[in-house]
Amino acid sequence: MEELRMVRLLDADGGAVEDDRYPMPPPEVLVDAYRALVRGKRLNEQASALVRQGRLAVYPSSRGQEACQVTAAAVLRPGDWLFPTYRDTVAVVERGVDPVEVLTLLRGDWHCGYDPSRHRVAPQATPLATQLLHAVGAAHAATLRGEDTVVLALCGDGATSEGDFHEALNFAAVFAAPVVFLVQNNKYAISVPLARQSVAPSLAHKGIGYGMPGVLVDGNDTAALTAVLGEAVTRAAGGGGPTLVEADTYRIDAHTNADDASRYRTDDEVAAWARRDPLVRLRAYLRGLAVLDDEREAEFTAAAEADAARLRAALADDRPPEPAELFAHVRATPTPQLAAQAASLRAELAAERRQPEEER
Amino acid sequence: MTVKLTMAQAINAALRDALAEDESVVVFGEDVGPLGGVFRVTDGLTATFGDRRCFDTPLAESGIVGMAIGMAMNGMRPVVEMQFDAFAYPAFEQITSHLAKMANRTRGRVRLPVVVRVPYAGGIGGVEHHCDSSEAYYAHTPGLTVLAPATNQDAYGLLRAAIAGPDPVIFLEPKKHYFAPEEVEPETPVPPIGRAEVRRRGADATLIAYGPTVPVALAAAELAATEGRDLGVVDLRSLVPFDEDTVVAEVRRTGRAVVVAEAPGFVSVASEIAARISERCFHHLEAPVRRVTGFDIPYPPPKLEHHHLPSAERVLDAVDDLQWDES
Structure with a gap:
């Protein structure tokens, strides 16, 4: 089977890479993406700390996957929908939902915390791949009403083994539904490695099998993700149907605080992926272009710290649910x-x- | 004005009227388009309303219910068909984890007005996997409304109510009624969901039935009358919400109760009803509450199904056991 050529616009050191298929996004878009990455990374760290302090019951961190998270939100227009999983808190926050609301469920309450209709963000799905079918339905409803709404649905590599993943791809393709499926291939489903989920040349190939474009993209390259997902959204909005995007990335933290990742992967493996941190690469590129200076960086860091402080204060109130x-x-x-x-x-x-x- | 309609035609009329009245109503499933469904329940809907309002899907039940959930999240009122009771099981996770729970998970902000139509139960000579009485799975799941009409009038009215209502509904259509004509008056006001109907008032004992066992209970009551026993029949119509008050009032009056259902009796809807009658009518009862149900076996083959299905004779045998001599 023919391998897919991975889309990459920035190398690990932040150098621009030519790709004949996708242009480099404009600098101002990437500066804003960098702001979001700083905020997302801080949120991951803060939420993990709140678990250790007993303020959150659990937090499935997306540390290392922040490029996927912030881009999934950034490419959507106000009327579009996002269908996230439990690991996509950063994407939901970047879509505009208050982090305190988003973490309601993980604090130990019984509901999702935010108004899905107002934000056009579905509740974070805990069962795997089920939300992908909801995404197809939401998209098809828009099509029937003649709206150009696009739905972006997130899942991980483990979810591609679930039946609903396949039914969702097939339904989306058959109805030409305006859905962008973003598979964050972070290499592990809790402990089970990708090789036990699939022996296909890539997960993106599964899209091709269902009759839609399958695109493999460097999931730690914010520029490439912006280009690939942006194009898929535009195509869907124009009636071009669904796309499956596989983002090649890595979960730096354990599955949750209750997981011991040392039982199934080595420190060396984690360290190698830590060097491919999406923030390092984008920062180097933007610094090189001279569109990011100390002052902007300090501004982004201060905003992220303010968010974290507000989250700490809000979660210090530990009144039980009614x-x-x-x-x-x-x-x-x-x-x-x-x-x-x-x-x-x-x-x-x-x-x-x-x-x-x-x-x- | 009344018209003579089979249950399939009555349901078709309900879908047709709902599609005509509300742009957000859509009908989809397997073979529901040009074919009109394997029972012809959706006959002519695609021709009348176009294939954007009534359409075939890929053959995948989880996909059908999952897509309906997403459409309802985005403003539509989907009515989907599961072709046969046992073919709905691939959709079990979508129904129990999502359809039933979305309103609660979103603090009431996202309600799912989805109707899942399930041609159900036996008595049609079907081969394996075509005759399950699956109501207990749904009735056990908080958040679902479960309806089981027994008359063609109710099939019309309750389906209209289900489509118009805010909550997800499992709509159980007794297959063996599909082709039996009855008088139906579509202009009759839509019945409220959750109200049982006393089909026959009786002084001596109360039979409680729903869906396909209502005619069985009525036949048993006719036979009993010739033997001098006056049996009442309550048609539940709605399993969830369960109209406990109507059942309790009838049983307190007669002091005797038999619950009649096709599903296997162990851990069943019939068991729950019997338990609630015992709790609330204990001091009025002349005899223990009896259940006449299907056996605890996989649905039997066509040549043996008559042994499994509650018959008027089995109902009367149970009635005979209600300690008449001691009263």
């Missing part, structure tokens, strides 16, 4: 049985409040 609300949204009108259960929990809570503290 138990009575567990019943409120299950259905538009509660069943008589549900209403009775809600009333019984309310009575139990009221009795607890009446009981003197020392008797509890």
Whole structure:
């Protein structure tokens, strides 16, 4: 089988690479992408720290994948939709959702924390690949109404083994739905390496099998991602149908704080990928162009720190969720049985409040 | 004005009227387009409304329900068909983890007005995987409304209510009713979801049934009347929400109850109803609540299905066991 030539516009040292298929994005776009990378990296670090402090129940970090995260949000227009997974907090935040809202679920609440319709961001999906079908449906609804909405759906390499991944690609292709599938191939599904998910020459090949373009891109190269995803969005908006983009990247942190990555990969492997950090490469390129100076960098860092500080302050408030609300949204009108259960929990809570503290 | 319609035609009329009234209603699934569905329930809809409103999909049930969820998130009211009860199982994760939970996961901000139509239950001489009574899976899942009409009038009215409502609905269509004509009045106000209907008032015992077992219960009541026993029949119509008050009121009046359902009885909707009657009617009961259900076996082959399906005779045997001598 023919190998796909990976799209790369910046090498690991930040040098520009010619690619006959994609032009280099303009500097101002990449400066803003760098701002987002700084913010995203800080958010990953801050959220991981909040897990260690017991403020978050869990945080699946996208450290190392920030280029995919920020570009997935940046290429979308206001009316477009994003369908993220649990590891895509940075993308959701970059789409404009308040980080405090985004982390609601991971704090230990029962709901996604934000209004999906207002932000046009679906709830972060925990089951794998299921959201890809929702993305196809949202896109097809727009097509039926004659809107040029594009939907960008995220998943990882592990999710490409799920049946819903294949059904979603096939449905999208058959209905020519305006969907861009971005597979962040970060090399591990918790502990299981890519070789156990697929022996195809690339995951991008799977798109070709379903009759849509499959593009393999350097997932740590923000310039290449901007060009590739931007073109896929434009194509979808113009009625050209779906695209599958595979981003070649790496999860620097463990799956979550509950995972011990040393059991399935070596420090040397992680160190090699750490040298391909998306921030280092873009910074070097922009510094070389003289469009990024100390002052801009300090500004970006200060903004990221302000975000982190606000997040720390908001999560210091550890009031538990309201138990009575567990019943409120299950259905538009509660069943008589549900209403009775809600009333019984309310009575139990009221009795607890009446009981003197020392008797509890 | 009443018209004589089979259940398939009544459902077709409901889909047709919903498509005509609301631009956001779309119908899709396997073979529902030009063919009109394997039971002809969607007959002529593509011809009338075009293939953007009623269309065939690739053959993948998870894909069908998953796509319906996404369409509903973006403003549509999809009505999808699962062709046969047991063919819906590939969509189980989409139904239980997403369709049922989206409203809760989004604090009520994203409700999914999706109707999943499931031709269900047996009595049609179908081969394996074509005759399951799968209602317990759905009824057990918080967030879903589960409807099981027994009359063609209800099939029309409840489907209109399901499509217009805010919550996801599993709409169970008893296959053996598809081709039986009955009088239907489409202008009748759409019935509220969650209300049982007393089909027959009785003084001696109450039969509780839904979907395909309602005619069985009514036949049993007719036979019992010739033997001097006055049996009432409650048609649940809606399994979730379950109209406990109507059932309880009837059973308290008669003091005896038999629940009749096709599904295997173990851990079933019939079991839940029997348990709730026991809890709320204990001091009114003259005998333990009985269940007449399918056996706890995979759905049997066509030549043996009559042993498995509750019959009027099995219902009357259960009624005979309700401790009449001791009262």
